[in-house]
Amino acid sequence: MMEAAGEDALLIRFGDTIDSALPAKIAAVRQRIEALELPWVIDLVPSYTTLLVLYDPVAINVFEAKEQLRPAVAEATSAKDKSANVPESRLIELPVYYSQETGPDLAWVAEQNGLSVQQVIDRHTADAYQVYAIGFAPGFGFMGQVDPSIACPRKDTPRTKVPAGSVGIANRQTAVYPKASPGGWQLIGRCPTVLFDEANLSLLKAGDRVRFVSISREEYLAQGGEL
Amino acid sequence: MKGLGAISPGLRVIDPGIKATIQDLGRKGIRHHGLARGGVLDLRSAAWANKLLDNDRNAACVEIVLGGFRVEALSACEVSITGARADVTVNGKPVEMWQSLQLQPGDQLAIGHARHHRLIYLAIRGGFETKAWFGSRSVVEREGLEGCGPLQPEDELAAGSGEAQKGIPRLAPPQAWQWLERPPVLGLIPGYQYSQFQPADLLRLVTTEYAVSDESDRMGYRLAGTPMADPPPGIVSEGIVPGAVQVPGDGQPIALLTDCQTIGGYPKPGVITSLDCGLLAQQLPGARVRFEWTDVLSAQNQRRLFERHYHQTVWSEDGRSLHWR
Numbered sequence: 001m002m003e004a005a006g007e008d009a010l011l012i013r014f015g016d017t018i019d020s021a022l023p024a025k026i027a028a029v030r031q032r033i034e035a036l037e038l039p040w041v042i043d044l045v046p047s048y049t050t051l052l053v054l055y056d057p058v059a060i061n062v063f064e065a066k067e068q069l070r071p072a073v074a075e076a077t078s079a080k081d082k083s084a085n086v087p088e089s090r091l092i093e094l095p096v097y098y099s100q101e102t103g104p105d106l107a108w109v110a111e112q113n114g115l116s117v118q119q120v121i122d123r124h125t126a127d128a129y130q131v132y133a134i135g136f137a138p139g140f141g142f143m144g145q146v147d148p149s150i151a152c153p154r155k156d157t158p159r160t161k162v163p164a165g166s167v168g169i170a171n172r173q174t175a176v177y178p179k180a181s182p183g184g185w186q187l188i189g190r191c192p193t194v195l196f197d198e199a200n201l202s203l204l205k206a207g208d209r210v211r212f213v214s215i216s217r218e219e220y221l222a223q224g225g226e227l
Numbered sequence: 228m229k230g231l232g233a234i235s236p237g238l239r240v241i242d243p244g245i246k247a248t249i250q251d252l253g254r255k256g257i258r259h260h261g262l263a264r265g266g267v268l269d270l271r272s273a274a275w276a277n278k279l280l281d282n283d284r285n286a287a288c289v290e291i292v293l294g295g296f297r298v299e300a301l302s303a304c305e306v307s308i309t310g311a312r313a314d315v316t317v318n319g320k321p322v323e324m325w326q327s328l329q330l331q332p333g334d335q336l337a338i339g340h341a342r343h344h345r346l347i348y349l350a351i352r353g354g355f356e357t358k359a360w361f362g363s364r365s366v367v368e369r370e371g372l373e374g375c376g377p378l379q380p381e382d383e384l385a386a387g388s389g390e391a392q393k394g395i396p397r398l399a400p401p402q403a404w405q406w407l408e409r410p411p412v413l414g415l416i417p418g419y420q421y422s423q424f425q426p427a428d429l430l431r432l433v434t435t436e437y438a439v440s441d442e443s444d445r446m447g448y449r450l451a452g453t454p455m456a457d458p459p460p461g462i463v464s465e466g467i468v469p470g471a472v473q474v475p476g477d478g479q480p481i482a483l484l485t486d487c488q489t490i491g492g493y494p495k496p497g498v499i500t501s502l503d504c505g506l507l508a509q510q511l512p513g514a515r516v517r518f519e520w521t522d523v524l525s526a527q528n529q530r531r532l533f534e535r536h537y538h539q540t541v542w543s544e545d546g547r548s549l550h551w552r
Contacts, residue, residue: 003418003419004416004418004523005418005419005466005468005471005498006416006418006468006470006471006497006498006499006500006501006523006526007416007498007500007501007523007526007527007530008468008501008530009466009468009498011418011419011465011466016463017463018463042255042256043255043256043257043258043259044259045258045259045466045489045490046259046466047463047464047465047466047490048463048464048465049463049465050465050466051466052258052465052466052467052468054258054468057526057527057530057531058530058531058534058535061524061527062523062524062527063524133464133490134259134260134261134489134490135261135464135488135489135490135491136261136488136490137261137370138260138261138262138370139260139261140261142464179371181371196260196261198360198361198372198373201257201260201262201361202259202260202261205259206259
């Protein structure tokens with residue numbers, strides 16, 4: 001389903017609820033559209049269930065734009081030959097130093113869920129997560145879904161400053177704050193990897209998968225992590 | 228392309244006022260990294276500032292919030308000032324806005340406080356050649372990129388080269404500024420969760436007069452009026468565009484503008500046209516605005532005509548009117 005979102009964007013909708021099968025499908029459509037090298041396409045912004053296509057309304061009108069995008073969407077979402085349509089998703093490993101000194105809510109998350117701190121760490125590192133969307137801040141990847149047993153609500157009052165690299169959980173989502181910023185997620189550790197810089201932009205892309213790996217304090221510091 | 232030739236020293240900031248930032252038409256192709264678009268809030272005023280100087284459409288200018296801005300010319304240059312009405316002087320002598328002005332080295336240009344509206348644009352022939360991020364000189368303050376902030380006293384703003392205009396100054400025709408005096412009625416294109424809003428709330432949206440709230444910045448303007456009775460609940464976050472009107476649970480709309488986030492989870496009944504976003508952005512806190520439904524094709528036609536006018540008109544010899552090529 002493709003609809004105008006204002007005079008210079010089309011929103012392609014793939015579903016209404018969060019579904020771990022969608023990021024790969026949306027990435028496939030994104031790649032098909034990119035491959036067409038349409039000069040009027042300005043940006044493609046994937047999110048959980050949608051792909052926003054920003055375009056130049058001076059170069060093309062809404063009807064022609066829809067018409068030219070439709071085949072790419074249809075091909076990538078058609079049932080047959082599904083395997084060929086789904087691009088190989090990247091698996092990125094992100095090291096995390098899980099501790100009270102880097103994750104001030106770690107003990108609270110454990111306590112809320114009736115788990116030990118080690119169990120929270122084990123469950124957070126057990127599965128690879130889907131990157132559903134990049135947003136909120138440059139390079140901030142919304143990932144999920146975490147095991148329901150370590151899910152927890154956002155803080156009632158967001159922190160005014162969350163340190164760069166902080167790893168947080170909000171409901172069944174998890175993310176790393178690329179830069180220091182205000183934020184309301186429950187913090188359980190910190191990652192030394194640079195997630196956004198001006199030269200390379202966002203390390204994570206929607207459609208990637210991410211696995212967190214538990215590292216020691218020494219390893220965290222050796223990899224450039226700050227306390 | 229203009230602005231790529233020799234660089235002239237341009238201007239030195241004496242007093243940036245409350246806030247002044249360098250803006251062009253914003254960044255392209257970077258939203259999927261979580262980066263905002265940025266760019267001028269008022270497309271019309273900024274375009275006229277550049278048009279008066281035959282600048283590239285995307286030439287960077289200074290966007291001045293509420294005025295109180297002073298600069299000194301470091302070299303002979305030509306500038307123009309458009310947007311909200313304010314008293315402007317060169318070396319203490321009053322000069323007009325909406326026209327081209329010659330400055331000599333050492334000249335002091337002072338822009339007084341904005342009356343009735345919020346944003347003033349200062350352009351220079353050749354465009355300001357300040358630092359670019361991601362292919363744009365637009366400053367998006369909230370992302371905290373190094374050096375990407377508002378102008379400070381002593382900042383030097385170099386200008387690209389442009390063919391110097393001899394003699395007669397350019398004067399923008401009345402339609403260039405008259406639109407700003409009109410009652411602010413904002414064209415809204417239905418979209419996003421339009422069909423999930425209650426018919427009564429959609430009617431309320433276009434029959435209510437909204438006051439622009441104090442909590443308004445380049446990310447978005449909060450509006451206050453008769454709240455919607457029953458807006459839809461939050462949605463799964465999706466890509467949002469500047470101009471989108473989001474309605475949180477309190478039923479009071481927030482109009483997103485150029486520095487808005489890239490994705491968001493509030494329901495949205497529609498999107499304000501790009502030109503009318505400028506009209507909204509020009510309003511001071513307490514000003515009243517209304518929405519009026521429009522459709523995407525009309526908005527696109529209006530925008531296309533606006534851009535064509537920029538590219539396909541030339542100044543008459545006396546500098547007082549424009550005619551189509």
